[in-house]
Structure formats: C-alpha cells, structure tokens
C-alpha cells in the first residue's frame with residue numbers, strides 16, 4: 001500500500017499534466033439531449049472509396065502474382081525476362097527465343113500471346129511479379145496457363161526466393177495444337193517477399209502461352225479469382241456503409257478511349273481487355289510504367305465484395321468526359337447513347353432478374369440474385385456547363401426508367417470557391433439527389449470545418465463527402481504522412497458529418513490502398529507490401545466511426561469548443577446512446593456527459609483511440625501503435641464523469657433504458 005501511495009505522489013509531483021492539466025481544469029460538460037432524437041442517420045453514413053491507384057487492384061486487392069499475364073502491356077514483354085546461367089542439363093545459357101505474337105490469338109479481347117522457342121534443353125524465362133512475388137511457406141498457389149503446342153510437351157515452373165533458392169515447383173503437360181487451359185497447384189516450402197516464377201522448357205520445342213497465372217488458393221472466401229484475404233479483412237472490419245468503385249479519376253481516363261468501361265470488366269477473365277492504368281504516368285515524380293488494369297477485379301467482383309462486407313454498392317460511371325485535369329476530352333452530346341446505355345445496362349446487370357439480358361450474365365457468373373444497387377454516380381469530380389448538359393441527358397433516361405436509383409453528381413475537385421459554388425447552385429436548381437464533395441485539405445482545415453454542414457440547406461440535395469483526407473504537407477505531396485495529427489483532425493471533422501447526418505448521408509476517406517513499393521498518392525488508409533498490410537491511424541478513425549454509427553442524431557453541446565469536438569446518436573437497434581468526444585489538446589480533459597431526459601444505469605462500452613504524440617504512425621513493425629482500445633465504465637445516472645485522454649478519440653456506448 002505504501003509503495004502505491006508514494007508512486008501516486010511521485011506522479012503528481014513530476015507530471016505537469018497532473019499539476020497544471022487535469023486536476024485544475026473544471027470538467028467540460030457534454031450535454032446530450034436524449035429525450036429529443038433528431039433525424040435518422042443513413043446506414044450508408046461511413047463507407048469506403050476504392051480506386052485502382054497505388055497498385056490497389058492489380059498487385060493489391062486482386063492477388064494475381066504474375067505481372068502482365070496476358071502480354072497486353074504497351075511493352076508486351078514487361079515483367080518477363082530470360083533466365084541466364086547453367087541449366088539442369090549442364091548447358092550454359094541454353095539458347096531460345098521469346099516473341100509476342102498476334103496471329104490466331106486466344107480471343108479478340110486478348111490479342112497478344114507469347115511464343116517460346118527452345119533451341120536447347122532447359123531454356124527458361126521468368127516473371128518478376130508486382131515488385132516481386134510474395135509467397136507464404138506451406139501455402140498453395142494455382143499455376144495455370146492457356147497453352148497451344150506444336151512440339152513442346154511440358155512446361156516446368158519453379159518459384160525461387162530472393163537468393164535464388166527453389167521454394168516450390170509444378171509442371172503442366174499434355175498440350176495439343178488448340179488453345180486450352182492447364183493448371184496445377186504449387187506448394188511453397190518457404191516464405192519469400194520477392195520470389196520469382198521461372199518457366200522451363202526442359203526439351204527443345206515450341207509452345208504458345210497466354211494468361212500465365214500464379215494465384216493464391218487461399219483467397220477471401222476461398223474463391224478462385226478471389227481477393228486478397230488480409231486486405232478484405234481490413235475492409236470487412238470497418239463495417240462500411242457503402243463501397244464506392246471503381247474510383248476516382250480512373251473512371252474518367254486521361255482520354256475517353258481509356259475511360260473505365262464496366263462491360264469490358266465482366267465475364268471470363270481471359271476475355272477482359274487489359275488497358276493502361278491512368279496512374280501509370282500521371283506524376284513525373286512517381287512513374288509507374290508497369291501499371292495496367294487487367295480487370296481481373298471487375299464490376300462483378302466489386303458488387304460481390306460490397307455484398308461480402310455488408311456495404312451498399314455505389315458504382316461511378318463515366319459521363320462522356322475524360323479527366324478535366326488531363327485531356328478534358330468530351331463526347332459530343334449526340335454521341336452519349338453508348339454512355340447512357342452503359343448506365344441502363346448496369347442497372348440491369350446489378351438488379352435485373354436472372355432472365356434479363358444483363359441479369360443473365362450476372363447469374364452465369366454465379367450470382368442469380370440481384371445485387372440490390374440503389375445508387376449510381378454520373379461522372380467523377382467533374383464540373384462546368386458541359387458536365388451539366390451531359391448529366392441532364394443521363395438523368396432524363398435514368399429517372400424515366402429507374403426512378404428508384406439515386407444519382408450521385410460531382411461538385412468539382414475542391415470544397416469551396418468556383419466551380420464548387422456554381423455546381424451546387426445548379427444541383428439545387430435541378431433537384432439532384434446526392435452531391436459528391438472532395439476535400440484534400442490540411443489538418444487545420446479539417447479542425448476548423450467541423451461545423452461545415454451546420455448551415456447547409458436542409459431541403460436541397462444530400463451530401464456525399466466522397467473523397468477526403470487530411471494532407472499534412474500539401475495535396476499530392478509525396479511527403480504527406482498518415483499520422484495521428486491527420487487522423488485526429490479527420491475525427492474532429494467527422495463529428496460534424498455525424499451531427500449533420502440529415503444532410504450528409506455518406507462519407508469516405510480516399511484513397512484506400514497503397515503498395516509500399518508502388519504508390520503514386522499519399523496519404524492512404526491502408527498500406528501493404530507483397531505479404532503484409534496494416535491500417536493507418538486514419539484507417540482506425542474510419543473504423544471507429546463506421547463501427548459506432550447510430551440510427552438517429554441526438555442534439556449535443558458543445559459541438560466544437562476549445563479543442564473538444566462531440567457528436568451523439570441513438571442506436572435504436574442496440575438501445576444505446578453513442579457519444580463521441582475528440583480531445584484535440586495535449587492535456588487530459590475531465591468531462592461530464594450529461595444526458596437530458598435519460599437516467600441510465602449499467603455498463604457503458606468505451607473505445608479509445610489516442611496518442612500523446614501527434615506524429616505517431618502505424619507501420620509494418622508496429623501495425624497497431626495507434627489502434628482502438630476497449631474498456632468499460634459503470635454508469636449510475638444521467639451524469640457520467642469521464643476523462644478524455646490527451647489527443648484522443650473516445651466513443652461511449654451507454655445503455656439507454
């Protein structure tokens with residue numbers, strides 16, 4: 001006992017927080033009017049924005065391990081090289097030849113294939129993967145290829161680790177002179193972050209190959225062509241309200257010809273046409289010449305992912321405009337038919353019966369039930385009169401045939417000024433459904449904008465905070481950090497989204513994913529390498545908010561005062577009051593939650609996310625350095641004394657009898 005008392009005295013003496021912070025501050029009163037629940041909070045409130053940027057799809061969520069599996073990159077042998085050295089038959093650098101051809105291809109959407117000629121036994125070539133091939137010891141990988149052979153009888157595959165040691169092998173054989181798919185499973189004996197896939201012709205001969213694939217067997221839900229498990233798990237854990245896909249600027253393309261066309265992303269993966277990824281050459285400082293879109297992760301997989309993680313699907317379609325920051329190419333108004341039909345057909349693909357033209361395809365792909373899509377975006381981040389003209393054409397057709405689908409429109413790239421103001425004026429006039437706002441701003445902006453929606457017109461279009469992230473240095477700066485400073489500012493801002501949930505119906509952080517060796521844009525919610533992943537501080541703020549969203553707003557005061565930001569809601573499903581309090585100050589803060597009109601007793605569940613160090617970051621070595629901590633609190637009345645830790649986000653779930 002004596003030891004404990006001394007220890008306490010010591011803390012009081014040496015801790016300036018104890019002396020000048022918590023003990024001298026009178027408690028902040030967080031007053032929640034539990035007797036007057038306000039508007040309903042949309043179940044879609046906090047969701048996910050997905051874009052194939054930073055190797056988010058190919059090389060990331062889509063876990064194909066072979067880069068350029070179908071030889072459709074601009075440089076058709078990108079990722080492929082000859083193996084040099086002594087062959088197993090003792091021949092030094094066995095002679096052979098690799099050529100990419102287009103005569104009698106696998107199909108018209110996949111016009112290139114590889115012809116291999118081995119003049120000597122043991123000729124071999126290898127694939128480097130997406131910045132290496134990540135494999136786990138003891139795991140299984142499906143090695144497959146379409147093969148046509150006029151001589152060669154077998155192809156042997158080995159996996160070698162960074163030091164060149166063999167860690168797995170397999171063989172395909174029995175080929176004929178017509179294209180046919182062959183597969184075998186390779187089990188690896190060691191873990192490697194940067195393995196390579198080597199393919200050998202042990203006898204002289206000639207062979208044609210396409211869609212050469214090495215694919216983990218252990219995918220999310222064990223699906224062939226399934227998604228990378230650890231990354232989906234992080235998304236699933238968020239319980240996101242919606243999944244917006246496929247972007248982002250990728251919807252627009254740098255030119256219209258490279259815009260995202262959902263119809264080329266469904267059906268047999270061997271028939272999905274590979275195109276350049278617009279992030280390939282967007283930033284001179286971050287060139288990614290090997291960044292293409294295979295569309296192995298296509299619209300069917302996006303809808304399936306949304307369903308798997310319990311999120312409403314929100315596809316965004318091109319509206320006849322390429323990226324206005326790039327070519328600004330626009331389809332003439334009388335050329336919009338194809339675009340509008342893409343939208344109408346997408347509704348059929350997602351929601352039509354299994355007998356409808358596109359619903360049938362969905363059913364053939366394995367999902368006879370509709371995906372119940374309720375929202376559709378017309379254009380990404382567009383602005384100006386040309387956009388409005390094109391939106392009107394879309395809206396006329398879509399609203400006539402599908403009044404049940406809510407349309408999401410854009411307000412340009414910035415959160416204020418022109419063209420933001422004029423776009424909003426137009427959308428109000430046109431009674432648009434949902435307006436998508438984007439803000440890549442400083443942490444200070446987020447802190448001072450938590451009241452942004454307090455005075456929005458309640459009778460106008462709803463708001464979708466469709467892309468936001470605090471930029472610690474500057475927008476698109478490669479020096480931006482995912483640190484606690486950015487994350488706590490986003491949390492403070494998000495209390496304002498929640499308090500205004502009658503206007504703000506959806507919000508998503510952006511971008512979502514980034515490969516540590518292949519990123520173009522920082523900050524990002526989740527970072528990964530070939531084998532591991534972690535959620536950033538910003539990810540955990542998103543998770544904590546999405547996991548704790550109520551069904552009705554509760555009035556709360558103060559909303560935002562002196563570094564304290566609050567929101568409150570009622571969860572009618574679990575009969576709990578949810579109070580969120582963000583303490584953006586360096587000292588602990590005594591506070592009192594006062595519930596007007598309710599006198600609960602029981603155990604409150606507390607989730608705390610905090611770090612006294614604003615520069616704190618999560619990392620591969622310390623993936624949960626800043627992560628939610630759970631605790632409980634006995635509640636005896638409507639006045640609940642609490643203490644908010646320095647620089648903290650705290651969520652209280654209070655039983656509401």
Ligand code: AHR
Pocket residue numbers: 051053247248249250380381413438467510511521
């Ligand atoms: O999130 C990165 C990019 O930012 C998106 O593609 C675009 O919509 C915005 O400019």
